[in-house]
Amino acid sequence: MSILWEKSETWRWLVRRTRDSKPFFLTFATLCGIVPGVIGFCVMQATNSRSEQLEAHLRRNARPESLKMGQVNRERLAEFLGELQRKEDTNDRYVAALRGETLTRNPYVRIQPIPKQSDAQADNNEPKK
Known part of the structure; x- marks a missing residue:
């Protein structure tokens, strides 16, 4: 200065x-x-690319993986919002993640541990020298 x-x-x-x-x-x-x-x-308005025609073109040319990920994300969001709407306790989701477990879609069995690899499977997966 x-x-x-x-x-x-x-x-x-x-x-x-x-x-x-x-x-x-x-x-x-x-x-x-x-x-x-x-x-x-003004710059944002001039460079705005949200047009129905462009979105339709991008959706038509989307890869199958992108479509599947979009569907999975919508399902997860719907499930999460449904749990919030029903005022369910969702802390078990975070507890399970800290333990390295994943939640199942079965409402009666919420937590399912990740299966451990046996020694025989681990030996088969290792690269040979």
């Missing part, structure tokens, strides 16, 4: 005006906030 103060007459003028005049300070501060906001808004 001292370099600006020493070298720039414009900077010194701006500092003096904002120090001496409260209306000038408020106008300057408002312009510094509003002008970039308006410019950003």
Whole structure:
């Protein structure tokens, strides 16, 4: 800042005006906030790609994995929102995750441990030297 103060007459003028005049300070501060906001808004509107035609084209050309992941995510979200709506206790989901377990879709058996690999399976999976 001292370099600006020493070298720039414009900077010194701006500092003096904002120090001496409260209306000038408020106008300057408002312009510094509003002008970039308006410019950003205009850029976002100009580059907005949400059109029905583009979305339909992207959905038509989607890979099967993407479609499956979208379906799985919708199902998970629906299940989670249903649990919240029914005011179910969902803490067991987080407890199970900390233990390295996963929840099943069976409502009567909520937690299912991850099966451990036996020594024979582990030996078969190791690369041969």
